[in-house]
Amino acid sequence: MTISATPSAKPDATSRAVNLTSEPALRPESPAPSVLFATLMKDLRLEWRSKDAINSMLFFALLVVVVFSFSFDPTGDDARRIAGGLIWVAFLFAAVVALGQTWAREIRNQVLDAYRVSTAPANDLFLAKALGNFLFVSVLEVVMTPLFVVFYNLRVIGPAYLLPVIGLLGTWALVVNGTFFAAISLRTRSREVMLPLILFPISIPALLGMVEATKIILTGESSAKFWIVLLAVYDLVFTTICLTLFETVLDAE
């Protein structure tokens, strides 16, 4: 067997190769907002095509509303006091479904390795995933909240304008930790079980804040300021921790 390097036998292929390698901006610095935006848009596109996360979340949340409404009289006086808890528990459970889906896409065909060998910053991936999950859970909340209002005959007695603030802070608290712990549980054998086992205990302070603040506003009993501040601090602390540790999680074997 004679082995020698061959000269370029196909001029066509050679010229195309030169075209590909002669572009000027081949190794530019990766502009962070662009990677974040591209990853977010990619996730939204994949979800739009499959509707895996949104369908399962909606179905799950709807099931929770119906099951709870069978368990007690939803039109009773107590309904307003416990509705805050029911709403957030339903959203938390449903969010777990979406959180698992986002990372599952990245381990199919080991696509995550393509990100790991690129120059893209790890935190752009994390923020894109967290923002995507935030949007999915927000859609769920927008769809499900009117149903809760109808099923449980709710009327807001306190300052209603604070409800969207609680919604935004509470949703971010769920998804930021959820996205992070879903990434941690990605390489474990039973990740579907692992995620709630890690996520639920760490979400207790945030859940308490959401439930108490929502209850106060629904009943108009007192001020929800303490709980809203608690939620904001929780978001700030855990977002910082997640961003600090995510690169280590991404590179873990």
Next chain:
Amino acid sequence: MTSTVVASPQAARAVPAVVLTGLTKQFGRFAALRNVSAEFAAGRLYVILGENGAGKSTMLRAIAGLLRPTSGRVSVFGLAYGGSDSGRGILGQLGYMAHPSLLYDEMSAMENLIYSARLYGIDDEARCAAAITLVGLDPALNRPVGQYSQGMRQRTSLARALLHDPRLLLLDEPFSNVDVTSARGMVQLLSNMRDAGKTIFVVTHQARLLAQAADEFVWIHSGNIASRVTTLDLEMVQ
């Protein structure tokens, strides 16, 4: 974050493309790589051969920075992983094609490449189309990659690895399930890229395909480099 841009092909070849120093990788009790030390010059096409489980893919993944060595060191173009820039300087210079496709099944080849390009800060659809054409596919094909044949997926995966014009290409089984004509086209492409100064590592069981194009054959056995034979050595034997 730093990216090293090479001044000239001569200067690029002066620095070894890859240096492995006492590289060991253990998975539990199993040692996939055992104290591997080797230097690979730049601008050459290396064919990595060996039995299943010999450690070929593990070596490639270690060079790509996807595996943390149990002990030892990997440096690429003089930069070591774990340095001040956490290997970011290296990553911009390497293209990696794994045995799995590293592609999203729900997106078309073009969509996959546009997204991959953005990860390297490249916003150029014409460039993505050129990369797809280069591997013999049609950029206008609007089917999800999940509906492609295995061979088409392999070629799309190669296009993804070439997209950012890396100096070092790490290809794991690039010809598996690819028809002979397309595989020969891929070999020609790799040969041309090597001639343009790129360093290429190809893990394959189809050494015959690269017989004319390779510069060196590297045999891996039980987690270590058993032998290295250059094409010049082979010509002298004959």
